[in-house]
Amino acid sequence: MLRLHDTATAQVCPLALRQPGAVSLYVCGPTVYDAPHLGHGRFALVFDVLRRYLIASGLEVTYVSNITDVDDKVIERAHTEGVEPAVLARRYEEVWWTAMDALGVLRPDHVPHATAYVARMVELIAELVARGVAYETPDGVYLSTEAVPGYGLLAHQPLDTLRAGARVETVEAKRSPLDFVLWKKAKPGEPTWPSPWGPGRPGWHTECVVMSLDLLGEGFDVHGGAIDLIFPHHENERAQAVALGRDFAHHWVHNGWVTVAGEKMSKSLxxxxxxxxxxxxxxxxxxxxxxxxxxxxxxxxxxxxxxxxxxxxxxxxxxxxxxxxxxxxxxxxxxxxxxxxxxxxxxxxxxxxxxxxxxxxxxxxxxxxxxxxxxxxxxxxxxxxxxxxxxxxxxxxxxxxxxxLGLSLRGAQPTVEDPEVLDLMARRDVARAERRFADADALRAELVERGWVVEDAAEGTRVRRP
RNA sequence: GGCGGCGUGGCCGAGUGGUUUAGGCAGGGGCCUGCAAAGCCCCGUACGGCGGUUCGAUUCCGCCCGCCGCCUCCA
CATH class of the missing domain: 1.20.120.640 (Anticodon-binding domain of a subclass of class I aminoacyl-tRNA synthetases)
Structure with a gap:
């Protein structure tokens, strides 16, 4: 049985399955506001390998990975480019799938889009408000992290240090700097959906809770993503589920960074x-x-x-x-x-x-x-x-x-169609048969010049790309 | 400042308290070949520094040095 590192316990432990023979995975997908970078490629590959290995182990795998198609960055970029956010999101989602296909990453079984789940996010937020763990402010609805038992489980840091580092918010109405936004009330020029708190849009951390529980159900097996999502994103997802009394992911898997020249790769760098x-x-x-x-x-x-x-x-x-x-x-x-x-x-x-x-x-x-x-x-x-x-x-x-592992080897001979190359190969075979080696070497040099590696096989001259 | 990770032979990158080596790439020697290429065989006696535990540490502990990350949107 597969043993996997679990971020919640910081230990490698057996992957206990909710249902024997079947695995449910939710992996946080991209926000489609730009073309993917190497880091996106890595997480997609890491979880593709995990998924393939689970399948090869004989398990029935349900793999869900979302597309975040509404978010500050999407809106910002759409404004810059003078297009509708939905248009921009669709464009970059296509770019995303093209890259995933090139990498040989299997398509998820389900690809929930945030914009398709807004109504259900509103329901969830309303439930949190009704339970008294979320509160309305002039600009939105926030979750009270202090009302969540075990907040900070994934971060593995004392709450006060998290608090000390929390970003200075312009929103003074927040009760604690750690509280995070569930619903953002509409600002001019932004896409909006109706809600009990007026038109607006959901905060980032709510979509994955709603979509994972909807498609995989309570107590699903694995929640994954890159290491930077641990805090605050996954911590905040978990907080919402806990606040609602719902059983959330049982195992948290996070992959490491891509570095370039020893440093974290990022746009700001x-x-x-x-x-x-x-x-x-x-x-x-x-x-x-x-x-x-x-x-x-x-x-x-x-x-x-x-x-x-x-x-x-x-x-x-x-x-x-x-x-x-x-x-x-x-x-x-x-x-x-x-x-x-x-x-x-x-x-x-x-x-x-x-x-x-x-x-x-x-x-x-x-x-x-x-x-x-x-x-x-x-x-x-x-x-x-x-x-x-x-x-x-x-x-x-x-x-x-x-x-x-998802690595397809290429066993096929490259098919050479260039008549010039075929001619050089044939002439070289004749030269070698007649033991005119100087001529054969000259012909080989010509092939090399054209970018081929030349090998002598039983059947004669063979070429391949280096 | 708080929390965490890392430092392995030219490069990448696993792993382990000693009695057998990771593996790949690059490099050297050899076999094969008309010569090559591919392939095979052999080769580097590596584990940041200083102490400690131990019969014995690269592997455990402490300290130090260096690098990196998180604590803020981020894959």
Missing amino acids: GNFTSLDDLLARSDPRAYRLLVVRAHYRSPIEVTPETIRQAESGLARLDELARRFGLADLLATGGPVTSVTGAGEDDLDQAAVARFVERMDDDLDTPAALSGIFELAREANAAADAGHDQPAARAARTAAHLAAV
Whole structure:
């Protein structure tokens, strides 16, 4: 059984399921006001790997991830660009899904949008007011954090220190600096919805409570997101559920930062890096490999150098798939439904067991990945020694386990259509057959110049991209 | 200031109280090859510093140094 770090207890503990055989996950999705950056890519990949692994473990997974399509930033950006907030949100949501598809991230089972849940958020807020834990001010409705038992559970910090750091609000009506806004009363030029407190819009922290409980029900299994969401976002979500007496998430999972040159990547630091840029400049699978080769709670350093290293590793695995003709049995990108495979003899079950053991240990993907590379070496070594059966089994196992992580290896030969290249290849074969090696080398140089790596295979000259 | 994390060989990045090595990338040597490429084999005796616990610590404890994050919208 999978053991996972839980932010609430700060310990690695078995993932206890509400319902045996089924897992419910809620992962905080993006606010769609801009194109996604590397950090968005990481959290999406981390939870995609978790989800895929749970599926491969034989569990029925329900994965919910929201789109925040109304928020200060959306409104602000929409004004800047002179479009309706809804138009802007839709535009960036499309950009989001394009990037997710490129990364091979599975679409969530449910994608709730904040704007579709406003009426239910109003109901929830009204209930909080009725219970006396929320109060109205001239500009909105706030939750009284002091009325919530255990507030600060996720933050792991004494309340007074949180209080000391709380932002200076212009709203003097707030009873405590830690209290947070549930409903924002309308300001001119903003999208609004009706409510008992007049027209306005919901605060950020309410949507996830309403949507997760609606789609997954009380006491759902896992609530995830990046580490920065712990406080205040997840703390505040939890506070609302607790205040209502509803059982909320049982397990909190948070992934670490992406750093650039050792520092947190962020717009304010000016080292912001667009996910689209990365995907355009490198094999999208390289980012998955980079993410998976570090533990999900560790920071990862994304630089041209680390990306290049990941691409080299990927090339090694692709070469394996090519050597063993694995193109046809590689994942289509969909989830692998059984980590042990369909026919047990197909795979090296001892290696699978090691993989499972490592993954079960708080998703130790770096160790799991090292096992895949070891299988690659074993497969090549066995094949070099003429032991075809064990070699093929090791190679299949490597590709299969990579697919469990969502990494599809490319076993297909690149199809060369350029007649010039085909001609150079053919002429080189003739030259080599006639042992005119100087000519053959000159032809190889020409192919290299065109950006190909040239290899001599049994069937003759073979080319691939570096 | 409060809270927390980290510091591993050229780079990335796991892990462990000692008796066997993470793994990848890069580099060196060898095998293979007409030469290469790919692949395989071999190679670096790494764990921030100072003490302590211990028969023995990179791994436990303390202190110090350095780096980073959170406490505020943020993936």
